[in-house]
Amino acid sequence: MANFMSRNDLLLLLGFTVVVLTMPIWLTPFGAGYPDLLQRFMIFGIFAVGFNILFGLTGYLSFGHAAFFGVGSYAAVWSFKLLTLDAIPAMIFAVLISGLFALIIGFLSLRRSGIYFSILTLAFAQMSYNLAYSVLTPITNGETGLQLTLNDPRVLDAAIGQTFVGQPVPTLLGQQLGGYAGFYFCAGFLILSFFFAQRVAGSPFGMMLKSIKSNQTRMQFTGFNTRPYALSAFVISGMYAGLAGALLAVTDPLAGAERMQWTASGEVVLMTILGGVGTLVGPVIGAWIIKYFENILSALNDNILTQFWSFLPEGLAEIVVKVTSKFVGDGWHLTLGLVFVIIVIFLPGGIMEGVRRMAATARRSDPPGAKSHQHQPAE
Amino acid sequence: MTILKSGMSRRRLLQTGMAGIIGSGVAPMMFTKGAWAQEFCNNPTGDTVTLGLNLPLTGAYAEEGADEQKAYELAIAHLNGEGDGGLLNVLTPSALTGNGILGKKVGYVTSDSQTKSDVARAGATRMIERDGAIMITGGSSSGEAVAVQGLCQEMGVIFMAGLTHSNDTTGKDKRRYGFRHFFNAYQSGTALGPVLSNAYGNDRRAYHLTADYTWGWTQEESIKNTTEALGWDTVEAVRTPLGAGDFSQFLTPVLNSGADVLILNHYGNDMVNSLTQAVQFGMRDRQANGKDFQIVVPLFSELMAKGAGENIKGIFGTSNWHWNLQDPGSIAFTKSFGAAYGSPPSQAAHTCYVQTLLYADAVERAGTFYPPEVIKALEGHEFDGMGNGRTLYRAEDHQCMKSVLVVQGNDAPTSEYDVLNVVEEVDAATVDYDPSIFGGELGPAEPAPVCA
Numbered sequence: 159m160a161n162f163m164s165r166n167d168l169l170l171l172l173g174f175t176v177v178v179l180t181m182p183i184w185l186t187p188f189g190a191g192y193p194d195l196l197q198r199f200m201i202f203g204i205f206a207v208g209f210n211i212l213f214g215l216t217g218y219l220s221f222g223h224a225a226f227f228g229v230g231s232y233a234a235v236w237s238f239k240l241l242t243l244d245a246i247p248a249m250i251f252a253v254l255i256s257g258l259f260a261l262i263i264g265f266l267s268l269r270r271s272g273i274y275f276s277i278l279t280l281a282f283a284q285m286s287y288n289l290a291y292s293v294l295t296p297i298t299n300g301e302t303g304l305q306l307t308l309n310d311p312r313v314l315d316a317a318i319g320q321t322f323v324g325q326p327v328p329t330l331l332g333q334q335l336g337g338y339a340g341f342y343f344c345a346g347f348l349i350l351s352f353f354f355a356q357r358v359a360g361s362p363f364g365m366m367l368k369s370i371k372s373n374q375t376r377m378q379f380t381g382f383n384t385r386p387y388a389l390s391a392f393v394i395s396g397m398y399a400g401l402a403g404a405l406l407a408v409t410d411p412l413a414g415a416e417r418m419q420w421t422a423s424g425e426v427v428l429m430t431i432l433g434g435v436g437t438l439v440g441p442v443i444g445a446w447i448i449k450y451f452e453n454i455l456s457a458l459n460d461n462i463l464t465q466f467w468s469f470l471p472e473g474l475a476e477i478v479v480k481v482t483s484k485f486v487g488d489g490w491h492l493t494l495g496l497v498f499v500i501i502v503i504f505l506p507g508g509i510m511e512g513v514r515r516m517a518a519t520a521r522r523s524d525p526p527g528a529k530s531h532q533h534q535p536a537e
Numbered sequence: 538m539t540i541l542k543s544g545m546s547r548r549r550l551l552q553t554g555m556a557g558i559i560g561s562g563v564a565p566m567m568f569t570k571g572a573w574a575q576e577f578c579n580n581p582t583g584d585t586v587t588l589g590l591n592l593p594l595t596g597a598y599a600e601e602g603a604d605e606q607k608a609y610e611l612a613i614a615h616l617n618g619e620g621d622g623g624l625l626n627v628l629t630p631s632a633l634t635g636n637g638i639l640g641k642k643v644g645y646v647t648s649d650s651q652t653k654s655d656v657a658r659a660g661a662t663r664m665i666e667r668d669g670a671i672m673i674t675g676g677s678s679s680g681e682a683v684a685v686q687g688l689c690q691e692m693g694v695i696f697m698a699g700l701t702h703s704n705d706t707t708g709k710d711k712r713r714y715g716f717r718h719f720f721n722a723y724q725s726g727t728a729l730g731p732v733l734s735n736a737y738g739n740d741r742r743a744y745h746l747t748a749d750y751t752w753g754w755t756q757e758e759s760i761k762n763t764t765e766a767l768g769w770d771t772v773e774a775v776r777t778p779l780g781a782g783d784f785s786q787f788l789t790p791v792l793n794s795g796a797d798v799l800i801l802n803h804y805g806n807d808m809v810n811s812l813t814q815a816v817q818f819g820m821r822d823r824q825a826n827g828k829d830f831q832i833v834v835p836l837f838s839e840l841m842a843k844g845a846g847e848n849i850k851g852i853f854g855t856s857n858w859h860w861n862l863q864d865p866g867s868i869a870f871t872k873s874f875g876a877a878y879g880s881p882p883s884q885a886a887h888t889c890y891v892q893t894l895l896y897a898d899a900v901e902r903a904g905t906f907y908p909p910e911v912i913k914a915l916e917g918h919e920f921d922g923m924g925n926g927r928t929l930y931r932a933e934d935h936q937c938m939k940s941v942l943v944v945q946g947n948d949a950p951t952s953e954y955d956v957l958n959v960v961e962e963v964d965a966a967t968v969d970y971d972p973s974i975f976g977g978e979l980g981p982a983e984p985a986p987v988c989a
Binding site: 191192193194198295300303309327336410416453457459487488 | 595646647648649653654658659662663666667679680684687690691705749750778779978980
């Protein structure tokens with residue numbers, strides 16, 4: 159059992175757990191310590207971890223992962239409507255459906271690799287989006303979004319005579335999942351997902367995926383059939399996306415078609431690249447940064463800016479407010495774009511590469527007299 | 538038991554780890570518990586009260602959102618006793634003092650809803666959970682309104698809908714915590730019917746282009762019912778995605794469909810684009826079935842009319858309110874909005890302004906911010922002086938019952954704002970309807986313990 163997990167992996171998992179569970183404390187000074195955003199941090203963290211299994215480990219860039227996310231949400235909401243308000247059946251249901259969905263799309267898309275694979279997944283995702291948006295409106299309620307209502311059937315709840323007060327909201331064994339309860343529920347799943355991703359990356363199966371990334375043709379020549387491995391990776395990451403989608407529906411029981419749009423698929427690619435492709439922590443950090451920008455920067459308005467810059471002299475403050483206001487509020491995409499460009503140009507490996515470089519610099523400057531060369535050590 | 542290289546047993550490590558997890562998991566609960574210990578969600582305890590403005594600042598309805606923001610800022614200034622007081626002076630009966638709400642200064646937070654239901658809901662949650670908003674208001678799309686209204690019911694926070702015209706908002710999806718001042722598609726149909734019959738006769742063939750979400754669906758249904766009752770045929774009803782931008786693929790089939798009326802169930806930027814393209818296709822100069830081809834836009838606003846320019850001349854539609862009305866309320870509002878921003882207000886601005894004042898007034902009358910009491914004060918409340926004549930906040934579905942305007946694009950505008958003529962003011966009794974026809978259930982007034 160000694161090689162159950164390496165010491166580094168265990169430390170990483172523990173550190174990650176501590177950081178995640180203390181988020182309500184250390185994010186409060188940044189204006190992000192409120193349950194809804196924390197839940198989103200967890201949910202999109204799971205989404206990005208799952209996406210990284212496919213993109214980071216296997217090297218297949220999927221541009222259609224939002225489809226599985228959306229399918230998970232719709233499946234969960236339908237489970238709330240038809241079966242029970244309990245979260246567990248909804249999540250099992252969502253993960254299974256999105257896994258099945260990923261199996262079909264993956265089976266078709268994985269006949270090609272590289273850019274053709276990306277385009278195929280994009281096409282399937284766009285088809286799913288359009289189905290959800292206009293064709294399947296009886297199931298998805300289109301742009302309006304699928305919501306819970308008082309007169310849903312909820313057969314299981316009805317059978318055991320369980321009722322609720324006020325508006326129907328998802329529960330966990332009768333416990334409501336709003337606010338911080340919802341956050342810890344999602345945090346538990348993020349940590350589990352992270353642990354599972356660690357195990358996958360460290361397993362022989364993970365080794366197989368990594369070798370598909372490094373040279374698929376060589377793998378095939380040595381006699382491996384790579385497709386089952388790639389397909390499993392695709393399905394696993396689709397199920398991760400479904401889990402994330404289901405959690406989003408658990409914490410906020412509404413499923414809208416927008417979460418399946420190609421921009422949502424692109425967002426998870428951005429998260430992964432921003433944080434660091436192929437690293438375990440990177441995609442989660444990327445997800446947090448993007449969600450932070452989306453929710454906090456977009457909420458800043460001229461009033462807040464004026465207060466923030468009020469220490470500057472009158473005329474100057476006005477100019478600064480004018481300039482900065484272009485980068486916040488509805489201009490938050492501009493800031494995100496700038497950050498993304500800077501990271502991709504200077505840190506092609508994402509934020510995690512920055513962390514590694516800093517660690518390397520610190521280590522190199524440790525021994526006295528060691529000349530600090532700017533060259534990367536040739537490894 | 539195997540010993541790890543570090544000298545720490547696995548069990549020991551797990552034990553320490555679990556202790557850490559439990560410790561760090563419980564600690565924040567202790568910190569946050571106090572924050573939620575209040576008798577209802579976001580009870581304002583200090584000397585200010587925060588309103589949450591959920592505005593579409595980007596997307597197809599961005600222009601409406603910008604105008605709504607101006608109106609809210611104006612309303613909040615007036616509530617705090619700044620400016621000329623606007624409609625505070627003409628609202629009857631009124632409990633407003635111009636000294637904030639219940640003596641507390643009114644502040645606000647905003648969120649960009651991007652004209653998307655998902656984003657609108659996330660923004661509303663943030664304003665409730667982080668910023669402590671006591672009331673959420675705004676929105677320019679019924680999709681947003683329905684989504685946010687459901688959320689507000691869960692959280693026990695009152696939602697004063699901005700511009701939302703779908704029958705569902707106070708019909709199938711109505712909520713105890715949601716209130717709408719704006720009129721709806723059903724009332725548009727009732728008001729528009731006789732005017733269309735007079736102008737275009739009773740033997741017409743209509744083709745619908747419909748924005749594909751709750752508002753479009755219900756407006757299509759209501760207008761179809763009205764025109765079919767007149768004796769018109771409906772050739773086809775085609776759904777178009779919200780924010781499509783280019784409508785030519787939907788407009789081409791209209792030309793050969795045998796229809797002689799095009800009904801555009803579009804709003805905001807979508808309507809500006811579809812109407813402009815329809816005119817570019819030469820539809821207004823066409824003859825079909827031996828008659829002049831006509832276009833109808835059932836829900837019209839000044840902002841859209843301005844955006845569409847020349848193309849709207851002579852086109853019929855309905856409006857909630859128009860700045861050129863000559864009652865004291867409309868005059869007062871147009872005057873103070875014009876003084877502040879240099880342009881006349883749109884109907885979106887008007888409805889948002891009025892909703893803010895009505896909420897403040899209801900709180901004053903209830904004497905508390907406690908939502909069930911405020912809801913009671915709003916339900917069945919009758920008031921006058923807000924520019925729409927005598928108005929009733931109907932208790933059964935939280936819909937304001939008031940007069941509806943039938944408008945027509947102005948053939949000879951005297952200024953860039955003088956783009957619509959009021960053809961007829963249809964009184965409240967005519968556009969009245971039985972609230973039970975749309976079904977739905979308001980739900981309970983007692984706040985759910987989500988926020989507690």
